Amino acid sequence: MIEITTTRHNHLIDPSLHIWGWEIPVYLFLGGMVAGMMLISGYFLFSGRYKETNCSCYYLPIMSFLLLSLGMFALFLDLEHKPYVWRLYTTFQITSPMSWGSWILVLVYPILFASMLMRPHRLLLEKIPHVKKWHEYLHSKPMLIKYLGVVSMFFGAAIGMYTGVLLSSLGARPLWSSSILWLLFLVSGLSSAAAFVHLIAKNVYERELLAKSDNAFLILELFIITVFLIGLSSNSDVHAKALDLLMTGKYAAVFWVFVIGMGIVIPLFIQLLAVNHKIHHTPIAPIMVIIGGLILRFVIVAAGQYSHWYVLTN
Amino acid sequence: MAYLSRRRFLKISGASIVATAALSSASGIVKGAKKIEEKTGKQVKGIQKIPTYCSMCFWKCSAIAYVKDGKLWKIEGNPEDPLSNGRLCPRGTGGVGAHYDPDRLKAPLIRKSERGEEKWVQVTWDEALDYIAKKMNKIKNEYGPESIGFFSHGIGGGFFKHLLKAYGTRNIAAPSFDQCLGPRDTAFEITYGDVVGGPERTDIENAECIVLFGSHIGENMHNTQVQEFSKAVERGASIIVVDPRMSTAATKAKYYLPIKPGTDLALLLTWINILISENLYDKDYVEKYTFGFEQLKAAVSGYTPEWAYPITGIEPELIRETAHEIARYIPHTLVHPGRHSVWYGDDTQRGRALAIINALIGSWGRKGGLTNQDVFDIPSYPYPPYPKPERERADNPGGKYPFGGAEGYTTGLREATLTENPYPIKGWFVYGTNILYSLPNTQETIDAIQKLDLLVVIDVVPSEIAGYADVVLPEAVYLERYDDLFAPYFKQPFVSIRQPVVDPPHDQKPGWWIAKKLGEKLGLQKYFPWKNIEEYLDTRLKLAGLSLAELKKKGVIKGPKIPLYIEEGFEPEFETPTGKIELYSTILAEKGFDPIPKFTKHEDPPPGYFRLLFGRAPMHSFSRTQTNRLLNNVMDENEVWVNADVVKRLGLKPGEYVRLKNQDGVLSNKVRIKATERIRTDCVYIVHGFGHNARMLKGAYLKGASDSQLITKYKVDPLMGGTGMNVNFVTFETEA
Amino acid sequence: MARFGMVIDTAKCVGCADCVVACETENNVPEGYARDWIKQVATGKFPNTQLEIRSERCNHCSDAPCVTACPTGASHFHDVGGIVLVDHNECIGCKACIASCPYDARFVHPEGYVDKCTFCVHRVEEGLDPACVSVCPTHCMHFGDLDDPNSEVSKLLNSRKHHSLLPEAGTKPNIFYLI
Numbered sequence A: 001m002i003e004i005t006t007t008r009h010n011h012l013i014d015p016s017l018h019i020w021g022w023e024i025p026v027y028l029f030l031g032g033m034v035a036g037m038m039l040i041s042g043y044f045l046f047s048g049r050y051k052e053t054n055c056s057c058y059y060l061p062i063m064s065f066l067l068l069s070l071g072m073f074a075l076f077l078d079l080e081h082k083p084y085v086w087r088l089y090t091t092f093q094i095t096s097p098m099s100w101g102s103w104i105l106v107l108v109y110p111i112l113f114a115s116m117l118m119r120p121h122r123l124l125l126e127k128i129p130h131v132k133k134w135h136e137y138l139h140s141k142p143m144l145i146k147y148l149g150v151v152s153m154f155f156g157a158a159i160g161m162y163t164g165v166l167l168s169s170l171g172a173r174p175l176w177s178s179s180i181l182w183l184l185f186l187v188s189g190l191s192s193a194a195a196f197v198h199l200i201a202k203n204v205y206e207r208e209l210l211a212k213s214d215n216a217f218l219i220l221e222l223f224i225i226t227v228f229l230i231g232l233s234s235n236s237d238v239h240a241k242a243l244d245l246l247m248t249g250k251y252a253a254v255f256w257v258f259v260i261g262m263g264i265v266i267p268l269f270i271q272l273l274a275v276n277h278k279i280h281h282t283p284i285a286p287i288m289v290i291i292g293g294l295i296l297r298f299v300i301v302a303a304g305q306y307s308h309w310y311v312l313t314n
Numbered sequence B: 001m002a003y004l005s006r007r008r009f010l011k012i013s014g015a016s017i018v019a020t021a022a023l024s025s026a027s028g029i030v031k032g033a034k035k036i037e038e039k040t041g042k043q044v045k046g047i048q049k050i051p052t053y054c055s056m057c058f059w060k061c062s063a064i065a066y067v068k069d070g071k072l073w074k075i076e077g078n079p080e081d082p083l084s085n086g087r088l089c090p091r092g093t094g095g096v097g098a099h100y101d102p103d104r105l106k107a108p109l110i111r112k113s114e115r116g117e118e119k120w121v122q123v124t125w126d127e128a129l130d131y132i133a134k135k136m137n138k139i140k141n142e143y144g145p146e147s148i149g150f151f152s153h154g155i156g157g158g159f160f161k162h163l164l165k166a167y168g169t170r171n172i173a174a175p176s177f178d179q180c181l182g183p184r185d186t187a188f189e190i191t192y193g194d195v196v197g198g199p200e201r202t203d204i205e206n207a208e209c210i211v212l213f214g215s216h217i218g219e220n221m222h223n224t225q226v227q228e229f230s231k232a233v234e235r236g237a238s239i240i241v242v243d244p245r246m247s248t249a250a251t252k253a254k255y256y257l258p259i260k261p262g263t264d265l266a267l268l269l270t271w272i273n274i275l276i277s278e279n280l281y282d283k284d285y286v287e288k289y290t291f292g293f294e295q296l297k298a299a300v301s302g303y304t305p306e307w308a309y310p311i312t313g314i315e316p317e318l319i320r321e322t323a324h325e326i327a328r329y330i331p332h333t334l335v336h337p338g339r340h341s342v343w344y345g346d347d348t349q350r351g352r353a354l355a356i357i358n359a360l361i362g363s364w365g366r367k368g369g370l371t372n373q374d375v376f377d378i379p380s381y382p383y384p385p386y387p388k389p390e391r392e393r394a395d396n397p398g399g400k401y402p403f404g405g406a407e408g409y410t411t412g413l414r415e416a417t418l419t420e421n422p423y424p425i426k427g428w429f430v431y432g433t434n435i436l437y438s439l440p441n442t443q444e445t446i447d448a449i450q451k452l453d454l455l456v457v458i459d460v461v462p463s464e465i466a467g468y469a470d471v472v473l474p475e476a477v478y479l480e481r482y483d484d485l486f487a488p489y490f491k492q493p494f495v496s497i498r499q500p501v502v503d504p505p506h507d508q509k510p511g512w513w514i515a516k517k518l519g520e521k522l523g524l525q526k527y528f529p530w531k532n533i534e535e536y537l538d539t540r541l542k543l544a545g546l547s548l549a550e551l552k553k554k555g556v557i558k559g560p561k562i563p564l565y566i567e568e569g570f571e572p573e574f575e576t577p578t579g580k581i582e583l584y585s586t587i588l589a590e591k592g593f594d595p596i597p598k599f600t601k602h603e604d605p606p607p608g609y610f611r612l613l614f615g616r617a618p619m620h621s622f623s624r625t626q627t628n629r630l631l632n633n634v635m636d637e638n639e640v641w642v643n644a645d646v647v648k649r650l651g652l653k654p655g656e657y658v659r660l661k662n663q664d665g666v667l668s669n670k671v672r673i674k675a676t677e678r679i680r681t682d683c684v685y686i687v688h689g690f691g692h693n694a695r696m697l698k699g700a701y702l703k704g705a706s707d708s709q710l711i712t713k714y715k716v717d718p719l720m721g722g723t724g725m726n727v728n729f730v731t732f733e734t735e736a
Numbered sequence C: 001m002a003r004f005g006m007v008i009d010t011a012k013c014v015g016c017a018d019c020v021v022a023c024e025t026e027n028n029v030p031e032g033y034a035r036d037w038i039k040q041v042a043t044g045k046f047p048n049t050q051l052e053i054r055s056e057r058c059n060h061c062s063d064a065p066c067v068t069a070c071p072t073g074a075s076h077f078h079d080v081g082g083i084v085l086v087d088h089n090e091c092i093g094c095k096a097c098i099a100s101c102p103y104d105a106r107f108v109h110p111e112g113y114v115d116k117c118t119f120c121v122h123r124v125e126e127g128l129d130p131a132c133v134s135v136c137p138t139h140c141m142h143f144g145d146l147d148d149p150n151s152e153v154s155k156l157l158n159s160r161k162h163h164s165l166l167p168e169a170g171t172k173p174n175i176f177y178l179i
């Protein structure tokens, strides 16, 4: 038996680290979903689908803009020293994913704005001559739209990966120190975004396409989760113990029921039936996928914070 | 007995006869920062360093307080101080928290409902002192002045002792004797004609082998001892710890003997037997300095390791091996005499065995043993003589306890109050002692209080005992006041000063001021001839050839070095009837007690119960520091230590809250279980001082459990009235 | 280049927490927070139990993940001795550094910035020992330059068995515990 007594008592850290509350998972989730949406919308721009007037690439940028801003706001809420937030942008710290992230996010906004020029709001078109000029210029240069699609996909992927790298770079939390957390978050972001588009797409073809791709993403996600879990179990002892938090421990119930069951397997099953026309499309499945994606971020952030070297080694 | 402490007593009172006329008042001295501010109208900027001595426990290390921009910042040790050597213990460092304690008493209070209900009316100092004076005069008229008793602990009580002696009573007692070191010092007085004293004369620093019975140094944070112990550890001294619980010190020991509680005397007598029968003792020393060796030899011959094994639970081989280890380093072995020695009621006899074994290894007057001590002789203030009480002291009627008594018998005073025998006690003063937590059997104390016409408590926080007072007087904490000079017996004689560092934050007053004001209201002005405390201190210092100004600047002034060991020219004198170290005690024989200790068996816990042991945490003092936010920060509740196997067997959960229930059905506050591999299976352990139930102690209220509540039973030492408190048994009540 | 570190003798430490209290007053650490703390680890079966008592704090790691994680540069290596510090006016309170520290040495100060042990740089620059070191009644703590082979800390490390905390976390901690 190992007995430990300690005089430690730092708020939010003892007895076990809990520095990040709801804000960070929400931010990571929204960031991930925006990443997925940018990939999807970028792809539609790139592949020329924007020629369909009801293509979702017309409204995804504005939604991305709103959701991303919401996510940034959540992140801002989490900052403890808010008046100093501008300090993020007086420096670039090459080793810090968070610094990368904040600069990437700054670059993402112009891309979203440019994408919004594909079909600006009527009022803007009428009131601001520049908007009209740029809008027309964009539509006169199909190559430019293609590039915009590529850049959008590129930055979408960057954000998606960043949300995972942010956590996995923090080696002090064994649960996060996985080399594929970025892929998991990227794919999960894609699946949430696909579900979202599936849910709201006006274009029947897109709806079908995205339901199908969502199924692919979900299958991929299951596969990555398996690799993620196996990776932890075959790493050191602490990592294996961190894994236990998800397998059998404190966070197992939420993880298996909400993330795996209701967030992936059941909606996958429903959507498989739907795309094979066994049942009608239902909004239930995509909603479950989206909620599952959100809960995944909550579980990973919470369990990761809990997965402390000391807690796990003693 | 008058005989005890005579040497020390003579020395001090002898000096006080020297009186001189030249009394000049001190002037132009730096006071608390805020005072300067008031005087000059300027805010004091920057850092001031003000020497003073610590009062977070009774060791009284000298310290230097830092005041930054007029606010108390931090406290460090005074490098000149032989007690602290410039480093305080955590409580001393945390003394800052005593000044800032939000739970402090702020103004005098007079009770407005039942005693113990903690309901008060705030009054002015004049109102409070008038009220007290009126009641005191009434008691004096109806019952005589001896009917006031005084419980006092700490140097600050000195001015009240003076006041009450002037008033006409000698019924003064401190828990530092019959709840603390009484048995030990009585035993040494009987054996060596001198006490171990406090600060103890133990030369831990130079000992090559150190034996500790209990004495949990490192948890018991008496600064000098801890520092010396650490040096001994560094030197690789051989350490033997005898304790049912693996104390911090035990984890650093070469030998740890997990003794069954209450059987130490068996082990000691066996060791003594081995030292004698195997001819391992210091023969020259014993020959030269001791009396009664042959009687001792005969008396202990039956105490073999095989006999001791079933009693103590210590393997015979281990007993032999450790006896040899003790002998190996003679004369630089120290069997620590302990300090808090009121355990089982036969403690003076255990103390005798400790005294005897130290004689056999020749430690008194030896390097690494029990050294010579001396005092910086500072005459007392030339007061007029006190009135002579008409009646004997009430705390030991008929000399029931033939030994001890120098500091009074607290439980004796309590009993006299309860029984009105030998005469009624109608008023109590309580200064600096939370007698509801320091005396055993709280109910007896409460019952005695209900017989009083007046209970005055002078405290700094609304302690449990303050909750029962008729009048509560808020004292300024030690950092905000002067107290008397401190000049203890020590291996390096010195004198140190306590002086105000900052002002009291509210209407708190220093003890000397309260005593003087009350004295004036009682018509005892002639006993307070000094204008203020500076004048008093300066007078005493001048009599010793020093000045207040100098001491205020330095904090500590050392006397000349003295020879510590026989090798350095120290010539021990033993003021016993035979003039020798009495292995066989002639005075014990004369009074009809065992002249050589005999092992007596103590009651075992009933099935399902565990003996309740208690002790110290390094960051707290008794029941007085739990609201100190700095110390509370590092320990805010105590835990009950239970052997891990017992926890499993009883189906308890580590860390869960339980209540302890004692043999008389008394339930404690809830307390967490510490499942540990550091204690025997027949006892449990808690740190004393927690589990406060005075509601106004907001920072400590109901945090942890109180041993005091559970100590309903106690065994009185027939020699000196010490109250053995390790005789209570507890069991667990879950669903706390 | 100096590399400041501590060498703490667990054989002498008694776990009194004086180092914790001294840090609180010296550095005005707010109530309810601590820059250093005591950990007692007991192993084995009674009565053959072993106990290691450690005074712990930020390890001022040479490979400090808190510094690499910081997006603003608020967490940085001080010019002197490689002390890891937080610049309060650059810190945005994102807590990435907290999540990246395997020792949980950092906390959010009630004023919003992240705080932790500074190795008492204000004292060290004046040639004093850190407050916790200079208060310790058992003299079990030592502070100095680990890169100087003649320093007390280096000599202790050369002459005694020692370990550091979580070396497997790869942070190269600069506090060592003598056994």
Ligand SMILES: Nc1nc2c(c(=O)[nH]1)N[C@H]1C(S)=C(S)[C@@H](COP(=O)(O)OP(=O)(O)OC[C@H]3O[C@@H](n4cnc5c(=O)[nH]c(N)nc54)[C@H](O)[C@@H]3O)O[C@H]1N2
Pocket: B057, B058, B180, B181, B213, B214, B215, B216, B217, B219, B220, B221, B222, B242, B243, B244, B245, B247, B259, B260, B261, B262, B263, B264, B338, B339, B340, B341, B343, B613, B614, B615, B616, B617, B618, B619, B620, B621, B622, B685, B726
């Ligand atoms: N931090 C701090 N330090 C203090 C104080 C404080 O309040 N706080 N108070 C000071 C004062 S006034 C005193 S008197 C001292 C008291 O401190 P000590 O004189 O050291 O007190 P003890 O009662 O000897 O020590 C308690 C130890 O005795 C063990 N013990 C209990 N029963 C037995 C037994 O039957 N046999 C043996 N061999 N051991 C037993 C307990 O397990 C515990 O480890 O501490 C002083 N130092």
Ligand SMILES: Nc1nc2c(c(=O)[nH]1)N[C@H]1C(S)=C(S)[C@@H](COP(=O)(O)OP(=O)(O)OC[C@H]3O[C@@H](n4cnc5c(=O)[nH]c(N)nc54)[C@H](O)[C@@H]3O)O[C@H]1N2
Pocket: B055, B153, B156, B175, B176, B179, B180, B181, B340, B431, B432, B433, B434, B435, B437, B438, B439, B440, B458, B459, B460, B461, B463, B464, B475, B476, B477, B478, B614, B615, B621, B622, B623, B624, B625, B688, B707, B708, B711, B725
């Ligand atoms: N159950 C149990 N009883 C014990 C012990 C034990 O371990 N367990 N230990 C015994 C021992 S060894 C001793 S020495 C005694 C100690 O016994 P006490 O001296 O009674 O110790 P405390 O419980 O700390 O009570 C001290 C009181 O003085 C108050 N006080 C603190 N500072 C000042 C001040 O500056 N001025 C005034 N006026 N008041 C102040 C505190 O608020 C507190 O109410 O207890 C003994 N009794």
Ligand code: SF4
Pocket: B054, B055, B056, B057, B058, B059, B060, B061, B084, B088, B089, B090, B091, B092, B093, B221, B222, B223, B224
């Ligand atoms: S031992 Fe500690 S509490 Fe006691 S006087 Fe010294 S510094 Fe103060």
Ligand code: SF4
Pocket: C012, C013, C014, C015, C016, C017, C018, C019, C020, C038, C055, C135, C136, C137, C138, C139, C140, C141
């Ligand atoms: S002050 Fe020293 S002895 Fe006390 S806990 Fe700290 S390091 Fe250990």
Ligand code: SF4
Pocket: C057, C058, C059, C060, C061, C064, C065, C066, C067, C084, C100, C101, C102, C103, C104, C105, C106, C116, C171
């Ligand atoms: S201990 Fe933690 S805070 Fe300190 S330098 Fe290392 S990683 Fe950073």
Ligand code: SF4
Pocket: C069, C070, C071, C072, C073, C074, C075, C086, C090, C091, C092, C093, C094, C095, C096, C097, C098, C114
């Ligand atoms: S909380 Fe402050 S110090 Fe820590 S990483 Fe963020 S900005 Fe840097």
Ligand code: SF4
Pocket: C022, C023, C024, C026, C027, C035, C036, C057, C116, C117, C118, C119, C120, C121, C130, C131, C132, C133
């Ligand atoms: S070095 Fe200074 S800041 Fe660090 S723990 Fe020690 S006292 Fe506190």
Ligand SMILES: [Mo]
Pocket: B176, B179, B180, B181, B340
């Ligand atoms: Mo005591």
